[in-house]
Amino acid sequence: MPEEKILFTHRRVITAALVAALVPTVSCATADSTSGYRLERIVTGTALHTINGLALAPDGSVLTANLAGETISALDPATGQINSLVPQRDGRSDDLVVAPSGEIFWTDPLAGAVKGRDRDGRIRTVADNLPGVNSIAFDRSRQHLYAGQTFFADGLWEIDPRAGVAPRLVARDLGSLNAFAFGPDGMIYGPLGKRGQVARIDPRTGVASTVAAGFRQPVSVRFDSRDRLYALDGATGQLIRIDPAAGAKDIVATLPAGADNMVIGPGDHAYVSNMADSAVTEVDLGTGARTTLTSSPLAFPQDIAFDGNTLYVADSTALRTVDPGTGVVTELARRLSSELEFPSGISVTAQHIVLTSELIGTVQVLDRATGEPAGEVHGLDSPSDAVELADGSLVVSEPANGRVLRVVDGRPRVLAENLGAPAGLALTPRGVVLAAEATGGRLLQIDPTSGEVTEIARGLGAPRAVAVAPDGSSVVLDAGGRRVVSVNSRGEQQVLADGLAVGHLTQPYARSGGVAVGADGTVFVAADRENSIYTIRRAGR
Structure with missing residues (x-):
């Protein structure tokens, strides 16, 4: 992985285990008893979010x-x-x-x-x-x-x-x-x-x-x-x-x-x-x-992404990483002391970190090797998430407008519309876009060229985020139901964990909390209600 330098005036490392020892456990999350998965909290936070006045x-x-x-x-x-x-x-x-x-x-x-x-x-x-x-x-x-x-x-x-x-x-x-x-x-x-x-x-x-x-x-x-x-x-x-x-x-x-x-x-x-x-x-x-x-090692983890080695966190007023093995939190940037905006959505590629800001209406693309801005899109309407395609263009979700945009050379155009609040996005290995439809409770597949929309599954509650597992299945965070659900290629669903501390922002649609999947199938969850990170692993692993 390229060395991270990102924009940044300083880096801060927080041992999550130390914080966990000082902060009482408030979650009652459980892995589904029939799924064969177990739940573990690797970063413990507090109940307050990004304090201002x-x-x-x-x-x-x-x-x-x-x-x-x-x-x-x-x-x-x-x-x-x-x-x-x-x-x-x-x-x-x-x-x-x-x-x-x-x-x-x-x-x-x-x-x-x-x-x-x-x-x-x-x-x-x-x-x-x-x-x-x-x-x-x-x-x-x-x-x-x-x-x-x-x-x-x-x-x-x-x-x-x-x-x-x-x-x-x-x-x-x-x-x-x-x-x-x-x-x-x-x-x-x-x-x-x-x-x-x-x-x-x-x-x-x-x-x-x-x-x-x-x-x-x-x-x-x-x-x-x-x-x-x-x-x-x-x-x-x-x-x-x-x-x-x-x-x-x-x-x-x-x-x-x-x-x-x-x-x-x-x-x-x-x-x-x-x-x-x-x-x-x-x-x-x-x-x-x-x-x-x-104080909290994570201020408000609104979304997460995994690059195979490191978990990246869009922490509302900071950009942070989490070591998946130790839970150690490292800061890459924060508001005021850097050019960082208010990241609420995140995805990563080999070259870039893509940050979406619902508050500001922008997408920031950062070069992972140099830390310098590689691109920025302004004037978006409450964007939820963005992913970068192989040709460098972006696909951005605008749930408030029920549409997904494709941005080429900084110019947005409608890729798919008349959708029920598409929130989190993910790319499959074939370059197809997956969208979690927050108000419709559906998982959608969107062709990035034609905009053709295919329903993969429905009845998913209020999905906020989606990630792709190594076996090709989709992992969906249902913020409304406070659960993580696996969806296979046939649309069949399995609850991996429920009772999660997710879904802090639910009006007018699910807007916070994230999910990512590692190469070994480990699922990471941003428990935004308590500013924590959980892993979901197969029992015995």
Whole structure:
């Protein structure tokens, strides 16, 4: 296998066995008693996925927002207990804040909406038509709510928490305002990602001025109890104290890259999120001492692929590999510190790693020998998976549109349509495309030239992924039924394992979890609900 170098500023190796010893087992998966297969977990993760924004609840718990995993949860910093507050898809969130009433407000960049949840659990939309709405904060009176747009648009808005008044535009083209806070002078202090700056913004006029510069990717700005100013650089992991008068910077602590947000609690301890590690780290701002409250070797394994030696993981905000024998996780890339997007689908060839991003609507093709981008396709509609054909063209599934595309020289065309949410794809040794039809419960065969569709099997529940076994059979992950099913050439089915912790994202169709098969017939499963990896092997092997 070529040496992996991939884009990447660093590599991290995690011994899954050590993590497994520290994290309690939560799965009740079993191999089918008649199949002759046994189940083993080789990587153990946690229940939180790719943590983004943070907020402190009145009871002292840390609320965690999650864009890719579409959930809002509460983490008890003393016990580590996790409780779900808002499930998918309402819980899709990048940042959040708690009102004096106890109501939670959060941003959904993909829907362009600000949403709220009252203390009785009722969810409502507070504002919409704000594409890319990302950061959110109250002013110091806790009466006026503001939200910033990042990536899809660039603006700052005042939002009526009661939704009685239309949002007021404060400023445009600030430079991608991320998680911001109000200072003692009533001004907004926030990170401008496109400019590598921390700025001071007048919330009445939108006039902005530079406070400090020289950041790689500033993502969050906060004040402590003494009104000292702090900024978090997501690309470097540096938590920095800033003198707003002189712009001088002092590094308080350096955390792993991929840090996404922070909130400062009592005693001037900062809680810092890291989306690539599904981590929350407590930092003493006086000493820089760090305590990890939660972390996971896999952040959110949405799909997997196997090249004969190594298991590759599309880990939502990171690209990782797993040694199939030892369970050791090695990181190849992560968000912010590399060009990696948000990988949710993955396939591999001898030359390339093909990554699909449902969130961004792209396919990235990486050269395995050099780590350099070998191609990229933009403007796709929530693509689920992509495979590369022998001629270098791509076949891409768009389940939201019920179709499969073929991309030649960067130009997509419809290969097959009027399908029931084709999700995972695989290539047979003959170069024929297999598609797992998530809403129709079918396994389909698609001719990559003519687009002719042939049904191989039906009654497969809500299949998310498919892989080809050495004997020519197909192995399907039924995310809805939480099982793995083998389908032979005659369409006959055999359940290999069930009760699996798969299917975290199921609306409007199965969108996470993966399956791969090794040369000896070992089946690998990405248990996306608990961020783990399982193997399914024949008993006695």
